[in-house]
Amino acid sequence: MKVLIVGSGGREHVIAWKAAQSARVDKIYCAPGNAGISEVAECVPIGAMEFDRLADFAEEKKIDLTVIGMDDPLVGGIVDVFEARGLRVFGPRKNAAILEGSKAFSKNLMKKYGIPTAAYETFTDAGKALAYLKTAKLPIVLKADGLALGKGVLICETLREAEEGVRTLMLDKKFGSAGDEIVIEEFMTGREVSVLSFVDGKTIKIMSSAQDHKRAKDGDEGLNTGGMGNFSPSPFYTEEVDAFCKKYIYQATVDAMKAEGRPFQGVIFFGLMLTADGPKVLEYNARFGDPEAQVVLPRLQNDIVDVFEACIDGTLDRIDLQFDNERATVCVIMASDGYPVEYKKGYPIEGLENFAGKDGYYVFHSGTKFDEKGRVVTNGGRVLGVTANGATLREARENAYKATEWVRFENQYMRHDIGKAIDEA
Ligand code: AMP
Ligand code: GLY
Numbered sequence: 001m002k003v004l005i006v007g008s009g010g011r012e013h014v015i016a017w018k019a020a021q022s023a024r025v026d027k028i029y030c031a032p033g034n035a036g037i038s039e040v041a042e043c044v045p046i047g048a049m050e051f052d053r054l055a056d057f058a059e060e061k062k063i064d065l066t067v068i069g070m071d072d073p074l075v076g077g078i079v080d081v082f083e084a085r086g087l088r089v090f091g092p093r094k095n096a097a098i099l100e101g102s103k104a105f106s107k108n109l110m111k112k113y114g115i116p117t118a119a120y121e122t123f124t125d126a127g128k129a130l131a132y133l134k135t136a137k138l139p140i141v142l143k144a145d146g147l148a149l150g151k152g153v154l155i156c157e158t159l160r161e162a163e164e165g166v167r168t169l170m171l172d173k174k175f176g177s178a179g180d181e182i183v184i185e186e187f188m189t190g191r192e193v194s195v196l197s198f199v200d201g202k203t204i205k206i207m208s209s210a211q212d213h214k215r216a217k218d219g220d221e222g223l224n225t226g227g228m229g230n231f232s233p234s235p236f237y238t239e240e241v242d243a244f245c246k247k248y249i250y251q252a253t254v255d256a257m258k259a260e261g262r263p264f265q266g267v268i269f270f271g272l273m274l275t276a277d278g279p280k281v282l283e284y285n286a287r288f289g290d291p292e293a294q295v296v297l298p299r300l301q302n303d304i305v306d307v308f309e310a311c312i313d314g315t316l317d318r319i320d321l322q323f324d325n326e327r328a329t330v331c332v333i334m335a336s337d338g339y340p341v342e343y344k345k346g347y348p349i350e351g352l353e354n355f356a357g358k359d360g361y362y363v364f365h366s367g368t369k370f371d372e373k374g375r376v377v378t379n380g381g382r383v384l385g386v387t388a389n390g391a392t393l394r395e396a397r398e399n400a401y402k403a404t405e406w407v408r409f410e411n412q413y414m415r416h417d418i419g420k421a422i423d424e425a
Helices: 010-019 051-060 071-076 078-084 094-101 103-113 126-133 159-171 239-259 292-299 304-313 393-404 420-424
Strands: 002-007 027-032 065-068 120-123 140-144 153-156 182-186 191-200 204-206 215-217 221-224 229-232 265-275 278-285 328-336 361-365 368-370 376-378 382-390
Touching (some): 010 304, 094 103, 103 278, 140 159, 204 239, 229 292, 239 265
Parallel strands (some): 002 027, 002 065
Antiparallel strands (some): 140 182, 215 221, 265 278, 361 382
């Protein structure tokens, strides 16, 4: 069969790499893809938001299955466009992708169905939000309702900062219409865990847990990024936590979406915080995490195409989802210095060939392209996801950092403490 993957980051690279292992797959296309993805797929220069052109391409090439990796097209309704043209597609429809697309929607859903999350209020009026702040406990968290490249969350220590935040989001419109409505919520403390799951509208199957490192600098300092590296499984995701989440969060979310007439088919990514009062939902995403996918999918033992199809067909209950529990995985993001604010691109990357034939080591490309001379060059804030397996998390971490030395590019930057938390486990 022929598969089309939509997106251009490390997440789409690992999805393409995993799909390429399926005996059922003859050909993979990726739109728009990147230099690394072109090793396993034919990249097509169509943007992820060009829904009609993508659907035209899928019809023309007789694509059997399209997999949407990114949030923007999902929230924008790409799945509905494909379905309306009779094309098979993996991902939630627009009315279900709202679980990620609107924080006000997801908070209200959790409140209505009793799913544990931080206490909150929503506001469409800046004056009312400012008045509410005077009564609120500090620190306090402000969230733009819509998608804001992971930057629409402000954690405010003082009333002044919070007031400024409301102005930035709602009046200055720093994130455009994403700030038309905001969520103001209670600040929680605890360890964060990412849990990805496959969902077919009614059944949910949980993948191996992961822990992300969102801040740009060592010691969790610096700005929030898309993720600077992570590890899987998380030793803090204990059986007790798993049992709690299965009872109060996972199936409850799937059932709530179904009850609202918005059945969710695709990947739900649960951003959890393990608080003193038990696990609570920080946020939902309607897709694989990036780089969570890079540490979870290498240990998935199923044929991923079978799982994608079961989600579409509503037969996920028949899939026995299996992960390699004998190994752990760590991913270190090699970024351009200056990310997530300002950085230069276009530097040649050397040493990528060192990964060839090395079992258990992977270099997933996040932001690369071919230059006019045919060299692989940097083309983004996050450049490479250097990933390795190990018998333990510690070994996987050592392997991943060792492998970062196999590649070089000018202006490279990475955190040196990815997975350090496992020493406390
Ligand atoms: P989100 O995009 O909602 O996951 O938020 C981004 C990051 O902000 C999370 O990964 C947390 O580190 C932090 N955060 C979000 N909400 C809260 C909260 N209620 N309390 C504490 N930290 C939070
Ligand atoms: N790594 C976090 C995310 O994909 O949203």
